[in-house]
Amino acid sequence: MNPDLQTSEDISFDEFRKQIFHDYEIAVMSRECSLLGRREVLTGKAKFGIFGDGKELPQLAMARSFKDGDFRSGYYRDQTFMMALGLLSPKEFFHGLYATTDIEKEPMSAGRQMGGHFGTFSLQEDGSWKDLTAQKNSSPDISPTAGQMPRLLGLALASKVYRNEKSIKGEKFSNNGNEVAWGTIGNASTSEGHFFETINAAGVLQVPMVVSVWDDAYGISVPAKYQTTKENISEILKGFQRTEDEKGYEILRVKGWDYTALIHAYENASDIAREEHVPVLIHVTELTQPQGHSTSGSHERYKSEERLSWEKETTAINVLKNGSYPIRSLLKKNCLPWKKG
Numbered sequence: 001m002n003p004d005l006q007t008s009e010d011i012s013f014d015e016f017r018k019q020i021f022h023d024y025e026i027a028v029m030s031r032e033c034s035l036l037g038r039r040e041v042l043t044g045k046a047k048f049g050i051f052g053d054g055k056e057l058p059q060l061a062m063a064r065s066f067k068d069g070d071f072r073s074g075y076y077r078d079q080t081f082m083m084a085l086g087l088l089s090p091k092e093f094f095h096g097l098y099a100t101t102d103i104e105k106e107p108m109s110a111g112r113q114m115g116g117h118f119g120t121f122s123l124q125e126d127g128s129w130k131d132l133t134a135q136k137n138s139s140p141d142i143s144p145t146a147g148q149m150p151r152l153l154g155l156a157l158a159s160k161v162y163r164n165e166k167s168i169k170g171e172k173f174s175n176n177g178n179e180v181a182w183g184t185i186g187n188a189s190t191s192e193g194h195f196f197e198t199i200n201a202a203g204v205l206q207v208p209m210v211v212s213v214w215d216d217a218y219g220i221s222v223p224a225k226y227q228t229t230k231e232n233i234s235e236i237l238k239g240f241q242r243t244e245d246e247k248g249y250e251i252l253r254v255k256g257w258d259y260t261a262l263i264h265a266y267e268n269a270s271d272i273a274r275e276e277h278v279p280v281l282i283h284v285t286e287l288t289q290p291q292g293h294s295t296s297g298s299h300e301r302y303k304s305e306e307r308l309s310w311e312k313e314t315t316a317i318n319v320l321k322n323g324s325y326p327i328r329s330l331l332k333k334n335c336l337p338w339k340k341g
């Protein structure tokens with residue numbers, strides 16, 4: 001194992017429990033922001049909103065494995081991830097929604113970008129570089145779906161170059177190539193050329209990239225059967241899986257409501273990409289979109305009764321609250337810290 005890598009230490013049961021409560025708190029906070037955000041738009045206080053409800057759980061798992069020096073290149077569903085890293089507060093989230101032009105209040109872009117576009121700064125106010133290895137980085141989202149993918153590839157390639165080309169000093173940009181570039185993309189957007197080109201190129205180049213597909217089986221109102229062959233992106237990318245003899249990808253598939261499996265998948269992906277410089281695809285299935293695609297539509301118009309009631313039962317936070325061991329037993333044993341009695 002590479003000695004420069006930060007290793008995850010064993011933690012006590014109490015610490016473990018604290019982390020789960022913390023995740024739950026972030027998930028609930030993020031969900032409440034989504035619910036209130038839609039209300040703000042539909043009552044005329046903001047023009048348009050697109051939120052991360054239904055996609056909370058995998059983002060909490062991704063945030064746990066995201067280390068200083070890493071980069072995100074993702075899309076508009078990732079508010080929970082940004083909140084989990086402490087890079088977005090509810091107040092800032094709403095300033096983004098209202099397009100407040102004060103950079104102190106709306107630190108992503110001072111209202112220049114649409115809400116839900118999450119960036120961090122690489123430069124100090126005087127124009128000099130910040131130490132990017134000492135902070136968590138996010139390259140700001142762009143509106144064309146899958147447009148984040150070529151940039152993701154470039155970020156991952158940079159780490160590979162820094163590790164292998166000894167004449168280049170990493171300084172403020174890389175710690176010997178031990179960074180991971182984390183991408184997120186919606187299931188429908190995997191139909192775009194940029195996605196396939198990036199997947200292929202990263203497999204050829206063997207770069208430290210982890211791509212997560214948030215799969216809620218829809219792209220706006222269009223169900224997966226009209227978007228994706230076999231309705232299953234990890235199934236059709238199987239040929240990219242590395243073998244004993246051939247380089248390729250590690251492909252993981254995990255259900256978006258399975259908190260413990262998600263945490264394991266992300267820890268695994270982080271180690272593989274960071275240490276071996278092998279790209280990883282995590283296909284997160286069975287995600288929901290409880291309020292529909294954006295404030296411009298009503299998903300009740302295009303989802304079946306069965307789908308809508310399944311989404312109600314399955315939505316990530318319900319699962320975190322009532323769901324599988326050990327979360328259920330932890331929550332039974334100890335009332336939630338912010339709900340005394």
Ligand SMILES: Cc1ncc(C[n+]2csc(CCOP(=O)(O)OP(=O)(O)O)c2C)c(N)n1
Nearest residue numbers: 077143144145186187188189216218219220
């Ligand atoms: C290149 C491009 N085409 C179309 C759109 C319009 N558009 C925005 S989001 C979206 C659907 C994306 O669905 P998916 O990738 O599954 O993500 P989800 O919103 O379901 O999380 C579309 C078609 C766009 N922004 N960019």
Ligand SMILES: [Mg+2]
Nearest residue numbers: 186187218219
């Ligand atoms: Mg989708």
